[in-house]
Amino acid sequence: MAKDKRPKVPPATVVAPLPPPPWPPFKPALPVIDLILEPVVPDKVVILRSLFPRSLCRDYVSHLRDLPLTTTPGKPKRGLALRVNDRYQIDDPKFANRLWTETGLKDAILDSTMNHLWGGEVIGLNSNIRVYRYSPGQFFDAHYDDSNNVTIPTESGSQMPAKTTWTLLLYLTSISEGCVGGETVFYPHDRRSVKEEIAVSPETGMLLLHKHGDDCMLHEGREVMAGEKWILRTDLCVRR
Ligand SMILES: O=C(O)CCC(=O)C(=O)O
Numbered sequence: 511m512a513k514d515k516r517p518k519v520p521p522a523t524v525v526a527p528l529p530p531p532p533w534p535p536f537k538p539a540l541p542v543i544d545l546i547l548e549p550v551v552p553d554k555v556v557i558l559r560s561l562f563p564r565s566l567c568r569d570y571v572s573h574l575r576d577l578p579l580t581t582t583p584g585k586p587k588r589g590l591a592l593r594v595n596d597r598y599q600i601d602d603p604k605f606a607n608r609l610w611t612e613t614g615l616k617d618a619i620l621d622s623t624m625n626h627l628w629g630g631e632v633i634g635l636n637s638n639i640r641v642y643r644y645s646p647g648q649f650f651d652a653h654y655d656d657s658n659n660v661t662i663p664t665e666s667g668s669q670m671p672a673k674t675t676w677t678l679l680l681y682l683t684s685i686s687e688g689c690v691g692g693e694t695v696f697y698p699h700d701r702r703s704v705k706e707e708i709a710v711s712p713e714t715g716m717l718l719l720h721k722h723g724d725d726c727m728l729h730e731g732r733e734v735m736a737g738e739k740w741i742l743r744t745d746l747c748v749r750r
Pocket residue numbers: 519642650655677679692693694695729730731732741743
């Protein structure tokens with residue numbers, strides 16, 4: 511089989527398990543509005559506005575600042591996308607489950623008319639939670655996101671085999687907090703082309719979902735010009 515040379519996101523770094531951070535409670539109770547999935551690119555990119563209200567985003571950012579964020583190295587290994595941002599990563603199945611069940615996301619996804627898009631029976635979110643902070647000059651170069659095999663804990667304590675099918679990015683800041691730039695840009699034809707680009711500007715509290723794996727669109731996190739772009743990232747998981 512031909513080797514896939516598309517630039518990929520570097521695999522998760524193996525680190526000694528640390529206790530998860532004390533994520534702020536979801537206050538006020540979520541969701542604050544009727545959550546509606548809005549297509550941006552048919553079958554590939556969807557947004558969900560106001561998953562978190564602005565006050566909760568503010569609360570999250572002020573807590574996330576205290577986390578031990580590390581700056582990604584400037585020069586990636588061959589085949590991996592260049593990204594320059596500060597990030598934190600934790601395996602936290604409990605928080606992934608809270609994000610899934612206590613925000614209205616599960617209902618919005620499972621009740622949607624878009625059920626055929628998710629790539630199987632959706633069972634929850636990837637427990638690999640990533641926090642990104644982009645300061646001015648930082649960006650995430652064009653790449654594709656891979657699908658990964660993971661497990662999701664069930665209520666009985668067993669582990670259910672799952673695979674990730676869509677990337678979830680929750681924007682915690684935007685132009686309203688002074689973040690200039692930082693759009694997530696998609697390229698429909700596997701090449702960076704200004705004419706073809708579809709740019710999603712961060713909106714505070716908005717969740718962006720995009721299909722990944724074999725059908726992933728080439729995409730990038732554009733350079734932040736002022737302020738800070740904060741994101742929470744996880745993935746949608748289906749049964750495998
Ligand atoms: O920061 C962004 O807008 C894009 C992030 C991204 O592409 C990723 O996490 O794989």
